[in-house]
Amino acid sequence: MHITQTRYRITGMDCASCAAKIDTAVRRIDGVEDVSVSVTGQSMSVLHQGTVLSDAILRQVAKLGYGIIPAEDARPTKFGRPVAHDHHDHADEGSSGLSWWRSGRAMLTLASAAALVAAYVLGKLVPAAEYWAFLAALLVGLVPIARRAFMAGISGTPFSIETLMTIAAGGAVLIGAAEEAATVVLLFLVGELLEGVAAGRARASIQGLADLVPKIALIERNERLEELPAENLAVADVIVVRPGDRIPADGEIVEGSSEINEAPVTGESTPKRKGPKDTVFAGTISTDGVLKVRVTAAAEDNTIARVVRLVEEAQESKAPTERFIDRFSRYYTPGVLVVGALVAVLPPLLVGAGWNEWIYKGLAILLIGCPCALVISTPAAVAAGLATGARRGLLMKGGAVLENFGKITAVAFDKTGTLTEGRPVVTDIVAFDRKEREVLSMAAALEQGSSHPLAIAILERAKAAGAPVPPAFNAKASSGKGVEGSVGGLSVFLGSSEAAEERASLTADQTAAVETLREQGKTVSVLVAGGGAAGLIAMRDEPRADAKAGLAALKRDGIRAVMLTGDNRKTAAAIANELGIEVRADLLPQDKQRIVGELQREGFMVAKVGDGINDAPALAAADIGVAMGGGTDVALETADAAILHGRVADVSRMIELSRAVMANIRQNIAVALGLKAAFFVTTVIGITGLWPAILADTGATVLVTANAMRLLRWKGRSGDIGPQARRTLT
Numbered sequence: 001m002h003i004t005q006t007r008y009r010i011t012g013m014d015c016a017s018c019a020a021k022i023d024t025a026v027r028r029i030d031g032v033e034d035v036s037v038s039v040t041g042q043s044m045s046v047l048h049q050g051t052v053l054s055d056a057i058l059r060q061v062a063k064l065g066y067g068i069i070p071a072e073d074a075r076p077t078k079f080g081r082p083v084a085h086d087h088h089d090h091a092d093e094g095s096s097g098l099s100w101w102r103s104g105r106a107m108l109t110l111a112s113a114a115a116l117v118a119a120y121v122l123g124k125l126v127p128a129a130e131y132w133a134f135l136a137a138l139l140v141g142l143v144p145i146a147r148r149a150f151m152a153g154i155s156g157t158p159f160s161i162e163t164l165m166t167i168a169a170g171g172a173v174l175i176g177a178a179e180e181a182a183t184v185v186l187l188f189l190v191g192e193l194l195e196g197v198a199a200g201r202a203r204a205s206i207q208g209l210a211d212l213v214p215k216i217a218l219i220e221r222n223e224r225l226e227e228l229p230a231e232n233l234a235v236a237d238v239i240v241v242r243p244g245d246r247i248p249a250d251g252e253i254v255e256g257s258s259e260i261n262e263a264p265v266t267g268e269s270t271p272k273r274k275g276p277k278d279t280v281f282a283g284t285i286s287t288d289g290v291l292k293v294r295v296t297a298a299a300e301d302n303t304i305a306r307v308v309r310l311v312e313e314a315q316e317s318k319a320p321t322e323r324f325i326d327r328f329s330r331y332y333t334p335g336v337l338v339v340g341a342l343v344a345v346l347p348p349l350l351v352g353a354g355w356n357e358w359i360y361k362g363l364a365i366l367l368i369g370c371p372c373a374l375v376i377s378t379p380a381a382v383a384a385g386l387a388t389g390a391r392r393g394l395l396m397k398g399g400a401v402l403e404n405f406g407k408i409t410a411v412a413f414d415k416t417g418t419l420t421e422g423r424p425v426v427t428d429i430v431a432f433d434r435k436e437r438e439v440l441s442m443a444a445a446l447e448q449g450s451s452h453p454l455a456i457a458i459l460e461r462a463k464a465a466g467a468p469v470p471p472a473f474n475a476k477a478s479s480g481k482g483v484e485g486s487v488g489g490l491s492v493f494l495g496s497s498e499a500a501e502e503r504a505s506l507t508a509d510q511t512a513a514v515e516t517l518r519e520q521g522k523t524v525s526v527l528v529a530g531g532g533a534a535g536l537i538a539m540r541d542e543p544r545a546d547a548k549a550g551l552a553a554l555k556r557d558g559i560r561a562v563m564l565t566g567d568n569r570k571t572a573a574a575i576a577n578e579l580g581i582e583v584r585a586d587l588l589p590q591d592k593q594r595i596v597g598e599l600q601r602e603g604f605m606v607a608k609v610g611d612g613i614n615d616a617p618a619l620a621a622a623d624i625g626v627a628m629g630g631g632t633d634v635a636l637e638t639a640d641a642a643i644l645h646g647r648v649a650d651v652s653r654m655i656e657l658s659r660a661v662m663a664n665i666r667q668n669i670a671v672a673l674g675l676k677a678a679f680f681v682t683t684v685i686g687i688t689g690l691w692p693a694i695l696a697d698t699g700a701t702v703l704v705t706a707n708a709m710r711l712l713r714w715k716g717r718s719g720d721i722g723p724q725a726r727r728t729l730t
């Protein structure tokens with residue numbers, strides 16, 4: 001049977017109970033295999049057999065009062081904001097594009113408030129009509145709520161918050177409390193409106209990231225500049241970016257140089273000078289130069305679009321705590337109905353208490369027991385955590401990964417490209433009988449035109465030092481030995497010390513200098529000019545600027561760190577000693593996988609950090625696999641999480657973010673259950689009634705949501721790890 005996955009945009013969801021109703025309803029359609037709903041992403045993924053028509057899914061969701069369209073009909077640059085949608089009771093600011101006070105929910109709330117005020121005035125003027133006036137005011141707000149309760153019930157969710165609200169309001173009318181029932185319904189609608197506004201804030205964080213990409217690009221065609229929608233840019237188009245403009249696409253600079261402000265995307269506080277062949281990301285800003293950039297990714301595949309898409313998918317993946325709360329709420333809501341019924345009937349039956357008094361208390365219990373605050377406690381915090389992580393280049397594939405990151409007790413790092421920059425740089429120039437600048441110039445002359453990493457390192461050092469690069473004649477590579485040619489009339493060779501000694505003898509001091517540099521894990525090339533040794537050039541793949549501080553942050557938190565590398569022991573040991581990390585060297589991919597398993601058997605929960613390709617076996621074996629990369633090259637598909645901007649300290653920050661999210665969830669659950677317990681007691685002993693009950697539920701929901709939203713401002717402890725590392729962190 002052919003299985004298909006279809007994505008939809010859904011408008012109007014603002015809490016997990018909304019998602020649960022949609023999930024249950026869609027699962028009842030024959031042929032639907034699985035459903036994932038994201039409240040924050042306003043999206044749904046449905047895994048279904050090919051026989052299931054999209055229209056059947058659209059109708060099932062629309063019956064519940066939500067707007068729904070296939071995801072491909074939505075505008076790709078607007079996360080969670082489709083181009084068109086159906087208007088229903090649940091239409092809100094985040095989904096419709098309207099200001100919250102112009103949404104359908106706000107209109108209903110205002111109508112209910114106006115009806116309640118009118119009923120109050122009429123009751124004062126015509127006391128005999130007071131009851132009927134308040135009953136009419138009640139129906140203004142209650143009828144839409146009751147309709148939603150009915151549709152949810154026939155779609156598989158009989159015990160919804162709307163059901164509790166309808167029963168409580170109806171019961172209040174039966175015992176003559178129409179005025180109070182109308183007020184409670186208004187307070188419920190106000191609470192829903194506040195929930196919608198708060199949920200919109202969570203969506204706005206990622207929407208803001210998507211909106212960093214400008215809508216218009218300047219493209220160079222036939223030696224003329226034309227304006228073109230950025231979403232229509234194709235790979236290989238050449239765009240022009242003026243000073244102060246945001247870059248509209250991922251690309252490679254082909255002409256010009258500029259300071260690039262990457263803070264909006266990466267959080268880097270210091271602009272980077274970039275020029276030809278350097279990579280730039282969509283949404284970053286060219287501050288002081290005109291650039292011509294060749295587009296390397298279409299709009300739907302640029303860095304920001306991929307981050308937004310990853311976060312959206314992650315929000316549909318529930319954390320273990322969230323799954324537990326969902327299961328708990330399935331029994332919790334029916335339990336509330338049972339408890340409310342028992343409170344209403346047992347005292348009158350057993351001790352002859354007044355029926356009206358205890359029915360009133362039972363109805364208040366139903367309102368106190370509304371599960372919204374409890375159900376939203378986890379997904380709100382997880383969504384905020386995923387969003388704030390994404391804005392800082394910390395990408396996690398789902399709530400389970402976010403939750404488990406805080407439990408990590410050991411981190412295994414790859415070396416090349418993870419703890420180090422992944423490319424060699426010139427670290428030492430030692431001149432024997434010439435000046436250092438002359439040694440560098442002659443070496444660079446021989447390496448012109450070469451694409452070998454060591455050659456590139458020498459040429460970059462010459463450029464940075466302003467050393468002249470004279471022409472080299474008859475330059476040729478000597479396989480496995482080095483490169484030779486004629487520079488300034490001299491016969492010049494650059495290569496290994498063994499090959500150099502075939503052309504010129506090295507003194508004991510010169511040989512000792514070579515060995516000293518090699519002991520530091522460096523590759524040493526000897527320059528021979530005019531038949532004599534002229535100097536040494538040492539190169540090494542150097543540690544990332546924040547590697548030492550990042551490892552220190554892990555150690556401070558009691559987390560073991562180990563380097564696993566295929567490099568030779570001498571090179572690996574030199575880097576490890578400099579960084580203060582234990583090392584295992586000369587490893588094959590299967591060896592790395594084996595060591596991860598050994599750490600797990602010792603009781604550690606292990607995160608493996610690597611490039612996501614060469615380390616695939618170890619990444620798969622670890623409890624959490626983390627891809628370390630930059631921009632569009634990051635291996636998002638091969639790991640559970642990704643550090644988008646290549647900062648070692650971000651591993652510690654991911655762990656810290658996870659712990660902050662879990663602490664937030666615990667606070668939310670305590671607030672939700674604590675307020676319910678307190679008001680349950682005060683209601684039973686007669687201190688509080690229906691009004692405080694609904695205020696308690698609404699208040700708890702707003703408090704829980706506001707507490708979760710604090711995570712959007714999370715910055716971590718970057719100030720604790722030193723000024724050098726702080727410059728590389730948000």
